[in-house]
Amino acid sequence: MTAAGLGLNKFCYAxxxxxxxNKTPITDDTATKIIELxxxxxxWSSVKGSRDNAENFMMGISEEELYNTPTAEYVHRRSGFLHRKLTVYHVTFYACADLRNxxxxxxxxxxxxxxxxxxxxxILMQVMRCYLxxxxxxxxxxxxxxxxxxxxQAMVELYVTLAEGAMVGYTPKGMQLALETLENMTSRDFFLSPKMGNDLLLVAAGEKTGGYTMANYARDLMQARKIIPSPPSVEAYYNGLKKRKHRSQDFQFSLMLPYPQSGDLSGKSLSLNMSE
Structure with missing residues (x-):
């Protein structure tokens, strides 16, 4: 029986x-099976086209969001960011980047x-991620x-993909490229979303050597946009600062944290004493 006869659509293949x-451990034939799919x-697609579910759209939910594909957060973007007919390719390129294949x-x-x-x-983002x-x-x-x-049209996501991926391994060349990419992005009046800022800060804070320039710059960009950092990114940044002996022992690190909206703590900043 053919795949079309079984009723498989692009999201089934995805x-x-x-x-x-996601199967562990990764076997030698994982890549072969992915290509076969x-x-x-x-x-299948040459026999039977895939149609979006009208009921889902009436509810304001795309099929990408319903099936939780890697493109779900981008499905409402325009200007050629996402060609929805390429769903299977989207998932496959995303898999290649994660597998570094x-x-x-x-x-x-x-x-x-x-x-x-x-x-x-x-797809260009995933190709870049795979190489990086x-x-x-x-x-x-x-x-x-x-x-x-x-x-x-330039896309902020491409800047962030290059900057984040260049930090893999924390090589001097990669960290320099990451910093230059964000500086170029800022000069063109692109801004980080809260998710982008937190993702970049979390990765940059993992740098064990060097001047911590990238982490500081990511933090500064977030503060300039009044982006509240997530607890994991705050902790990672704070731990990175503590390990740098050349910094003042009484350094005060103040960041706005999402306190519960109750009592006198709402909206107050947390001061972390670096003298510990």
């Missing part, structure tokens, strides 16, 4: 691919090009630069 990606989906990712790129499909911004997580900063940076020079 779920199967995600299941293979993409090929099966291509055969450049070979499969590049195979997928060839498949997309052979099918004359246009890469959207989400594999330590290939140059190729990820090249993709970023080519997009920025293409005349297409």
């Amino acid at each position: 779920g199967l691919i995600a299941a293979h990606k 993409v090929e099966q989906f291509k055969g 450049v070979e499969v990712m590049e195979t997928l790129l060839e498949m997309v090009r052979r099918d004359n499909k246009t890469l959207d911004v989400f 997580h594999s330590g290939d900063i140059e190729r990820a940076h090249k993709i970023f630069e080519e997009y920025m020079k293409s005349g297409k």
Whole structure:
């Protein structure tokens, strides 16, 4: 019986691919099975197209949100950020980035090009992540630069993807690129969302050596936008500061934390004494 006969849609294939990606331990044939599922989906999609559920849209819920795909938080973006017909490719490229499998990712790129499909911004983000997580900063940076020079609308997510991924391994070159990327982003009047700011601060705070410049800059950007840092990012940043002996022992670290809306604590700042 064919996949179409079984009633599998693109979200079923996306779920199967995600299941293979999340399976532990990762086996030698994981990548092969993922590619096979993409090929099966291509055969299915040529027989039967996928239609969005009208009832879900009436409720204000997209199928991406309903099935909790990696694209769920971006589904309402416009300007070519997300081509919803590429759902299976979205999940597969996302899996490749998490698995750090450049070979499969590049195979997928060839498949997309052979099918004359246009890469959207989400897929470009995953291609960059895959290279960055594999330590290939140059190729990820090249993709970023080519997009920025293409005349297409610049996206803050691309800046954040490059900055966050460049910090993998905390190499001097990567940390410098991350800092320059955020400075360039700021100069173009792009701003971090609370999630972006917290994600960047949490990663930057993991730097064990160096001047902690990236973490301080991420914190400053958040403070400038009055973004309340999450407890994990505050703790990570604070612990990183404590380990730096050259800082003043009486350094006071003040950040606004989300206290419960009751009593006299609401909205007050937390001061962490660095003399501990």
